[in-house]
Amino acid sequence: MNALRALLDTGVPLVAVSFDDQDAERAASAAVEARVDVAELRVDRFRDTATDHVLRQVEAFRDLPTLVTVRSAAEGGDWRGTEDERLALFRAVAPRVDAVDVELSSRDILDEVVIAAHEHDALVVVSYHNFDHTPPLDELRTTAKAARAAGADIVKISTMARSKADLKVLTTLLVDADVPEMIVIGMGATGTASRIFFPALGSRLTYTFMDAQATSGQLDFAETFALMRRFHPDFAERKN
Numbered sequence: 016m017n018a019l020r021a022l023l024d025t026g027v028p029l030v031a032v033s034f035d036d037q038d039a040e041r042a043a044s045a046a047v048e049a050r051v052d053v054a055e056l057r058v059d060r061f062r063d064t065a066t067d068h069v070l071r072q073v074e075a076f077r078d079l080p081t082l083v084t085v086r087s088a089a090e091g092g093d094w095r096g097t098e099d100e101r102l103a104l105f106r107a108v109a110p111r112v113d114a115v116d117v118e119l120s121s122r123d124i125l126d127e128v129v130i131a132a133h134e135h136d137a138l139v140v141v142s143y144h145n146f147d148h149t150p151p152l153d154e155l156r157t158t159a160k161a162a163r164a165a166g167a168d169i170v171k172i173s174t175m176a177r178s179k180a181d182l183k184v185l186t187t188l189l190v191d192a193d194v195p196e197m198i199v200i201g202m203g204a205t206g207t208a209s210r211i212f213f214p215a216l217g218s219r220l221t222y223t224f225m226d227a228q229a230t231s232g233q234l235d236f237a238e239t240f241a242l243m244r245r246f247h248p249d250f251a252e253r254k255n
């Protein structure tokens with residue numbers, strides 16, 4: 016059974032920590048010790064993206080559910096290789112991870128990534144990021160539906176929240192979701208509340224960091240863990 020799916024099936028909100036490839040064995044044992052739910056490996060931030068190296072990093076996190084992200088530059092990531100190389104990496108990790116995250120805008124490889132992941136029972140997060148602003152609700156709904164239609168097991172929408180109105184748009188998107196599984200994140204300082212409170216409205220995963228902050232508005236793991244315990248009784252119970 017896919018370990019991430021089993022966790023999602025409990026319905027309890029999950030906390031992910033994003034990692035690069037620095038000292039993976041140490042980072043992985045710290046994550047297990049801290050009771051992290053999901054390790055997001057940000058392969059686009061690795062110093063080395065050779066397949067063997069990437070597979071060794073994945074192996075280092077074997078005791079945790081793993082989610083591999085190779086974020087395109089177009090959506091704020093550090094990937095500088097070709098789309099063929101990116102697809103090859105997704106194919107190489109698919110048999111060894113619980114999930115992959117691929118952007119809806121990565122049209123040239125999206126279908127192939129979904130096929131490769133599903134062939135190996137890995138879940139697919141189809142994502143949309145907007146580091147500039149939060150688009151209107153209708154537009155986000157269309158994006159979420161397109162992500163679902165593309166084969167997403169989980170649709171992730173992450174946009175820069177600059178106002179309460181933006182948070183309202185994201186809240187409505189999440190609450191009135193007509194796609195089943197969603198992760199919704201408001202980035203930036205105004206969005207920070209969403210990282211703790213959207214899980215109460217059904218957002219499945221909140222992202223944190225242990226070493227270096229990955230995105231503006233993120234809280235570190237320790238603070239997130241404490242706040243999640245404080246505001247989510249089911250989370251507190253699972254982490255007792």
Ligand SMILES: O=C1C[C@@](O)(C(=O)O)C[C@@H](O)[C@@H]1O
Pocket residue numbers: 033055057084116142144173200202222223229230231233
């Ligand atoms: O897309 C997301 C969410 C994120 O950007 C955040 O704002 O927490 C962090 C990324 O690592 C992850 O892939």
